[in-house]
Amino acid sequence: MLGFTLFYSGLIVLIPLAATFAKASALSPLQFWHAVTAPRVLASFRLSFGAAFLAALVNLVFGLLVAWVLARYRFWCKRIMDALVDLPFALPTAVAGITLATLYADNGWIGRWLAPLGVKVAYTQLGVFVALMFIGLPFVVRTVQPVLEDLDVEIEEAAATLGASRWQTFWRVIFPTARPALLTGFALAFARGVGEYGSVIFISSNLPGKTEIVPLLIVIKLEQFDYAGATALAVVMLVVSFALLLLINLLQWRSSRHYARI
């Protein structure tokens, strides 16, 4: 059983990843440096990381709002809304991509309201941001929601008897308890956003140096048989992914230690 597991993982995961690093190591450090610091590449890093960061940040606010409302209140369409939160997660990225592109185009259902205000979403960096927000939302909501649901009502009652107003109870007791989950959700949304491809390439105009994301750049380099360049970029992305993965695991381990069930 164990042997089978290891063999399978090795075959599917390890070997291809090893190939990546091997190919990248074929480059000299100088070549590697050039490959990842070309202006077009740097612009794509800025966009991918920047938009993913902002999108995850905004999702923190709205994700907390949605998680709170779903965890604590009852209202008529709650069950449907609760289920729908998983939509960006379950929906194929290409479908999300063309839908968002169509919605936010100047003549789209949403875009037409924004055009007179001078706000262009489709085919701009703002569009990339919107797409990444869509993708990242479930990550924040689903990590925070269970924490809010499991919150012991006695803790809140205790705060009330000690003189805390409702807002103080939220700010000093509930929010700190949810903070680790928020951080984890942020990291998950950010990690997902950085590598996102399908939902973004339709709404972005994909102009080199302006609205090009890193995954697209990798694809372009592959098509041009610039394997070295592609792998250099991939290595950077992988390193960031690993770092984020470690961070997330660290956060979860720390919080489980701290908040051991009394």
Add this chain to the structure above:
Amino acid sequence: MSVEVRNITKKFGRYPALHGVSLKVASGELVALLGPSGSGKTTLLRIIAGLEFPDTAEGRVLYFGEDVTDMPAYKRRAGFAFQHYALFRHLDVFENIAFGLRVRSRWSRPREAEIRERVGKLLQLIQLESLAKRFPSQLSGGQRQRVALARALATEPRVLLLDEPFGALDAKVRKELRHWLRQLHEEIHITTLFVTHDQEEALEVADRVAILREGHIEQIGTPEEIYDHPATPFVYDFLGNVNLFAGHAREGAVIIGGTKFPAPGMAGGSETPAAAFVRPHDIHVTREPGGAATFAARVKHSHAAGALAHLELERLDNGEPFTVQLSKEQFRQLRPRPGERVYVELRNVRVFPEGDPT
């Protein structure tokens, strides 16, 4: 700061928790709310704290004469301790205790130095100065409850309310904390109400005990009062072991096994079937029928391990079983053996007419 509740009625759905309950607690008194689960004692405590509200407009809660019924919990300044501590897991012991002081509005909030001083004094009181930087997950159950109490006391509340504070702890820790609570009360003299289902705890710690049952107060009194003079069979049975003897009551006496025993409070001409309540330690056992009124019984079983000895006996006339509690000394003198016939004298008999609900 005296506490009074008037006419409190509360229902949870169709389940009635309290029926028109009224209670007065004098300033500085320690009153226990004692009763089986479902008797409404925790509900009453929570209504006093402001965590629940009475259903009817007639139900009022008063702190020192001031009507606080409609006041939200966070304004009442009543300290509350939960059975499962409800400590803030993300704060250390110091910050937990300081919480009530930190959430005060800007003008009534003490300065940092004062907060440190007050929390320090409380840490000394609960004897946990060395653990100030620890987190709740690193403390034992007894330590957590002490922190919870210190936290409740930090805000200098008008009333202290404890909901089965020692219910989640081991027997030994429970006993220790019981003594500690009594001592604390002697020192601080804060009006305290605490809920428990442990009658030993209530009788040991409280100035007065209120026994609740199914949403009513059956009896209130000092521990001696309610133990020695229980008002109803329920109270009698709840507060310790009891034997029930079937017999007849007539003119201030009860006839059991052909023998007459004085039964004060059963004056009345006609003969009525009655149940006589006697505590196991109020029964005197002899080998010979003595001068005092006794009836015959047979020894079924005896065991003497522990501080006291217990005998299981059975009435010779109708086979009714009962238990007797003896000191080791008495047991050694008597040396009863299973199957032997002995003679039993009942002292301090309490009679309730048959048909009284138990």
Add this chain to the structure above:
Amino acid sequence: MEAVVTAKTARRRSPTAEPPLVRWLLITGALLFLSLFLVVPLLAVFAQAFAKGPGYYFKTLADPLTVSAIKLTFITAGIAVPMNCVFGLAAAWAITKFDFPGKNVLTTLIDLPFSVSPVISGMVYVLVFGAQGWFGPWLIEHDIRIIFAVPGLVLATTFVTFPFVARELIPLMQAQGCVDEEAARVLGAGGWQTFWRVTLPNIKWGLLYGVILCNARAMGEFGAVSVVSGHIGGQTNTIPLHVQFLYDSYNQAGAFAVASVLTFLALVTIALKAWIERKETRLKL
């Protein structure tokens, strides 16, 4: 006196509840946000799909290119999902019931494809099996085509959906512990029997959910297959790739028509998840 009392009674609020106005504002805010971000796109898919009428919708679905895309997607998922299902069971079993050195490594390894960009997931196979890859020359020699052919699609899909079943089962089996299995062992059941009769029934809902998620992702995967596919219509286009093809050809209605099939699949996935979760909570009670 009576009137004053009842007015006051009306203002009472549980200590753990917000003022009604705050509650209303929060709910409205959340609903507005969710409607804008989730409901509107969902409606848009179906609106656009039927923009040229139901006739066009069904014509698109019956088009030979669409049909072959559907077939290809089913084949790919049909291989990747069961394989990952078996693996997921094996890995979860190994990780939760036994202790061995490198356990953490294995767990991290399983999480890996989850945190890697789909494009990179596809790229790694190009590097291994592509014309300039490690095995490239060998494959060309033996006339085996992996990249730009179906096997490549299967591999990329398997990589991407690798963790789903395992990730679902591991916490579930960890929470359940080994108690049931040990009891079975004591009663004389062999390893296989224990697994079949004790472990499997305990995890059946988690397993089902993991498989559903795995399948949804397998059928909908875009980035990874985009890299390894040759975008050859009728041969190496899965449904998502076909959607891209139609969209890029300015056939919006057609693209959304095919997309609506995937959307429907997503909705089924979500509904099944909600149903399973409710079942699980009821079982816990």
